[in-house]
Amino acid sequence: MKNFIELFRLIRILSTGDAYSGKQLEEYLEISLSVLNQHIQTLRHWGLEIKFQTIKGYYLLSPIELLDEKKILRDLPEGRIKVLALVDSTNQYLLDNIETLRSGDACVAEHQTAGRGRRGREWVSPFGQNLYLSMFWRLERGTASAVGLSLVIGILITEVLHNLGGLDIRVKWPNDLYYRDKKLAGVLVELLGKKFKPAQVIIGMGLNINNTLSNKGIEQNWSHLKEAGITIDRNKLTVLLLLKLRSQLIVFEKTGLSTFISKWNELDNYLNRPVKLILGNQQIQGISRGIDQYGGLLLETKGGIKTYQIGDISLRGR
Structure with a gap:
């Protein structure tokens, strides 16, 4: 625990982008040079x-604005979010705490040590660079009412980003956001429950904000919000996304995917x-013709035209 406290104090000191000598950092943290070097290597490993x-x-190559639970709660009605370093x-x-959650409860983190994407793939999660956000939702009509949910989440995130000026951001079947044919964000929906009983849903997203790392370990070309012309505090973006999700998932529960299909085709x-x-x-190989009423790819x-359902399938341009 002591090491983690020192690590986070070190991050906070460096977060502004100002430079500090090793001697200064040793004195601020009350640690030896060897311990400081270990901490620096750990933080580099975190991205x-x-x-x-x-x-x-x-010094940090780029300053970072850390997530701040007080800032988020100030602008988020009802609160119900946990900020994790x-x-x-x-x-x-959220899965580990699912028995205590209500619809709309969420968490956001600076760094994930085992972030995951669709089909069990790793989601690379450098510290403080991007947004790693998950939210819980309860579907009263069961798992069958979740048809097309990952598509709808992609639409809602894209609409938020369009309102911030990222007009070239698009959705990609079944769970990604793209900017100029490069991956900007991914959505992971995990569903628990039986067909005719209320279902519990964990909605996760990883959104590249200012990812300056190389593509090592990432199978697709990626982009980030700054490249798309959006500069925004991650705390504010967290609020905007949660407000959008909390309001529109109520609509989704009532109408299902049908209300959102035309919007998908636009994006x-x-x-x-x-x-x-x-x-x-x-x-x-073929020509993409949108989605059907169940969210399958046409x-x-x-x-002729054939439908492919979400599963162990990857879609790529050619």
Whole structure:
């Protein structure tokens, strides 16, 4: 616990982007040079780009504005959010506490040590660079009423970002946001429950804000909000996203996917464009024609239009 307190104090000191000598940091934290070096290496492993110059000392390549629970709660009616510095995964945190949650309860984290995306893939989660947010929702009509939910979440996030000026941000079936054909965000919906009983849903998202790391470990080209022309405090963005989700999921529960299909078609990154579906070792090429009433992808090939449901499938442009 002591090491973590020291680590977070070090992050707070460096977060402004100002430079500090090793001697200054040793005195501020009351630690030895060897311990300071260990802490610097840990923070670099977490994804913080800490540089060192003999004259300047240690500094962050880009300043970061840390998540602040007080700031978020000030603008979020009803509150009900937990701000975490370090967590294995925000989705897992809610799953571990699911028995105590109400619809709309959420958590957000600076860094995930085991962030995950769809199909069990790792979600790279550098400290303080992006937004890792999860929210709980209870669907009273059971798992069957969750059809198309990941698509709707993508639409809602995109609408928030459009209002902030990111007009070229699009949705990509079944759970991503794209900016100019590069991945900007991903959605992971985890559903618990039986068909005819109330279902518990964990809605997770990872949104690239200012990701300066290389593409190492990431299978797709990625983008971030600054590249899309959006500069916003992560605390404010957290509030805007939760307000949107909490209000519109009430609509989704009443009407299902049908209310949102036309909006999906307006935002679909690959609508009427050549694409390929990857199903294991098999690839199917065709033209994307949007989605059906159940959220399945409509793919036109020489044999006509066929629907593909969300599952172990990846969609790519070609």
